Amino acid sequence: xxxxxxxxxxxxxxxxxxxxxxxxxxxxxxxxxxxxxxxxxxxxxxxxxxxxxxxxxxxxxxxxxxxxxxxxxxxxxxxxxxxxxxxxxxxxxxxxxxxxxxxxxxxxxxxxx
Amino acid sequence: xxxxxxxxxxxxxxxxxxxxxxxxxxxxxxxxxxxxxxxxxxxxxxxxxxxxxxxxxxxxxxxxxxxxxxxxxxxxxxxxxxxxxxxxxxxxxxxxxxxxxxxxxxxxxxxxx
Numbered sequence: 001x002x003x004x005x006x007x008x009x010x011x012x013x014x015x016x017x018x019x020x021x022x023x024x025x026x027x028x029x030x031x032x033x034x035x036x037x038x039x040x041x042x043x044x045x046x047x048x049x050x051x052x053x054x055x056x057x058x059x060x061x062x063x064x065x066x067x068x069x070x071x072x073x074x075x076x077x078x079x080x081x082x083x084x085x086x087x088x089x090x091x092x093x094x095x096x097x098x099x100x101x102x103x104x105x106x107x108x109x110x111x112x113x
Numbered sequence: 114x115x116x117x118x119x120x121x122x123x124x125x126x127x128x129x130x131x132x133x134x135x136x137x138x139x140x141x142x143x144x145x146x147x148x149x150x151x152x153x154x155x156x157x158x159x160x161x162x163x164x165x166x167x168x169x170x171x172x173x174x175x176x177x178x179x180x181x182x183x184x185x186x187x188x189x190x191x192x193x194x195x196x197x198x199x200x201x202x203x204x205x206x207x208x209x210x211x212x213x214x215x216x217x218x219x220x221x222x223x224x225x226x
Contacts, residue, residue: 044217
């Protein structure tokens with residue numbers, strides 16, 4: 001019940017294309033869903049996050065879509081650029097009652113120039 | 114404002130040796146975490162500290178001990194290193210409970226031979 005399943009494991013996209021990464025969770029008590037971006041040799045950094053009271057959140061070229069009934073959320077990167085090449089992790093947590101964050105297994109994105 | 118700092122950046126140990134990984138944050142955060150990152154397995158929580166003076170086990174605590182030295186510092190100790198502990202270790206901090214942004218350090222790459 002604590003797992004967050006992430007797919008695909010790796011993704012290759014042409015420059016200018018749309019990158020889509022999906023995550024699914026089981027615990028309906030989760031109410032905070034962040035996405036982290038990690039470049040090689042660096043620590044993860046928060047990219048964008050959503051709470052379940054909205055179905056979509058957009059920040060620049062990055063959008064989270066959230067489907068509460070399906071217990072799924074996804075990251076869309078529009079107009080993908082070579083500089084977006086990184087590993088992306090989804091995660092889930094609860095705003096109260098826990099200090100734990102459950103991470104997906106990561107997606108390695110490569111954007112071809 | 115350095116954020117989350119970790120030392121050392123790299124370390125090679127022989128099986129059975131001990132070492133302590135150091136972590137410090139300058140953001141006055143209450144909660145601190147230790148994760149390990151292995152290929153294809155995402156970030157797995159080793160231990161966390163919800164506040165100064167408290168520590169709790171995460172998903173993979175065996176073989177590790179932690180100390181929350183003060184509000185700023187949270188150390189991870191390997192008493193008798195094993196090859197299975199070869200990994201990249203990340204320290205993170207948050208202001209409060211789940212639902213807050215986690216800030217990660219740059220990581221420590223540990224190899225146990």
